[in-house]
Amino acid sequence: MTDHDEAATVRPSTLTWVSRHLEAGEHVVGAEVLHGGLSAEMRGLTIGTRGGGTRDLVLRTYVDVADAEDRLDRETGALSLLPGTGVPAPGLVAVDPTAAHCEYPSLLMTRLTGRTVLDDEALELRVTLLARQLVAIHALRPAERPREYVALTTADTVVIPKGADTMVWAAAVDIIRKPPPPREGRFLHRDFQPGNVLFDIPPAKPADARITGVVDWATTSWGPTDLDVAHCSVNLALLHGPAWGLRFPEAYEQAGGVRAADPGERLYWLVRDGLATSEEVRSVARTWRRAGRPDLTTRVVAERLDAYVTALMNAPA
Structure with a gap:
């Protein structure tokens, strides 16, 4: 061999x-x-x-x-x-x-065709395609449900980035001290984000981009759709900037996805997954660099995470 x-x-x-x-x-x-x-x-x-x-x-x-x-x-x-x-x-x-x-x-x-795309190539279209794909995943109705989702962080394990506004982060931490909002469960990928999605983007016609595969189903779970939305959102924020993390929930709803009706409940899930990422900034940054994004140093990822969490906390209800 x-x-x-x-x-x-x-x-x-x-x-x-x-x-x-x-x-x-x-x-x-x-x-x-x-x-x-x-x-x-x-x-x-x-x-x-x-x-x-x-x-x-x-x-x-x-x-x-x-x-x-x-x-x-x-x-x-x-x-x-x-x-x-x-x-x-x-x-x-x-x-x-x-x-x-x-x-x-x-x-x-x-092995599927296609490639992961972690730069800004056809980004607006890719976000739309990601949202549509996630809606399709949430529509699945397995005969046997996977196990219930597991929260990835607690209020006591959050790591506040250096230089962050501690008052903003303290307010965010207070949100996840509360019990999770009750929600009807759906089939979740649980690690749905650009690194686990393969695209075919024709160089001559990027508008014809399509998803060719979704990989890494090792953490499939049963839980609220908002949790998958939140996970993809924070990853988009780290890869492309906070504005794209804020854009994804809107794209998901435009694609027909259903999130919590209450703004406070939607914020809960977005904040929870953002704070979970705070505990693994170094490993996340290392993974993105190995995958072809050398600009995503630990410092850059921490700064983007801080900016994203701050934007979530300052967004109008």
Whole structure:
């Protein structure tokens, strides 16, 4: 097997397991590291076919991750649900959630066309497409619900960025001290953001941009639609500036999405996910830089997060 670099090497037992799930006459001929994941190793595998051609798969491996089995169970459930729904997602090939056959818990799936776009290319259109795609995800009605969402932060674990207005942040923290507003649950991706969406943007006709895939279904949950909206909003704010984080909820509603009717409840979810990000600014900034945004230093991300949370708190009700 030819590796694109040493880190791409597939571990022996895992390679044997992958080979057992290929078609007759197929074999792994190459591998490359795929960047962007926070908790899992991602590798693109090139598969040689009987006719002399190739096809591509993706291998997700969790190394020393305590909840790996749960993550793989949830992703397996989502990938089993999505075919035929109109939501573009990888096809499930095989899964080993307890590492019974691989060195570590692993999942093998098809590789989709398209690419992640993290710069400002066709940004207004992409935000509209993201909103429409999220509405479609929230319309899914699985026969078996995934587990309830888990809040990613508490009032006592928020990290106030250096130089931020402490009074504004204290007011934001006070919002999430209250119990979450009661809401009817929906199927959530739970990590829906530009880094997990693939686009095809024709260079000559960017207006024909389309989404070709949504990936990383490892944290699918059941909860309020506002939570997914909030998560995408804060990521857009960090990638492109606070105004784009504020724009996304509006785009979601324009696409037919339904959020909480009460402005205070909508603010609760937006603030909660913004404050959750405060605890992982360094790792988020590192992930974006590895994915091709060297300008997003820890300082820049912290400043954008501060500006976004401040804008949320100062926005008219």
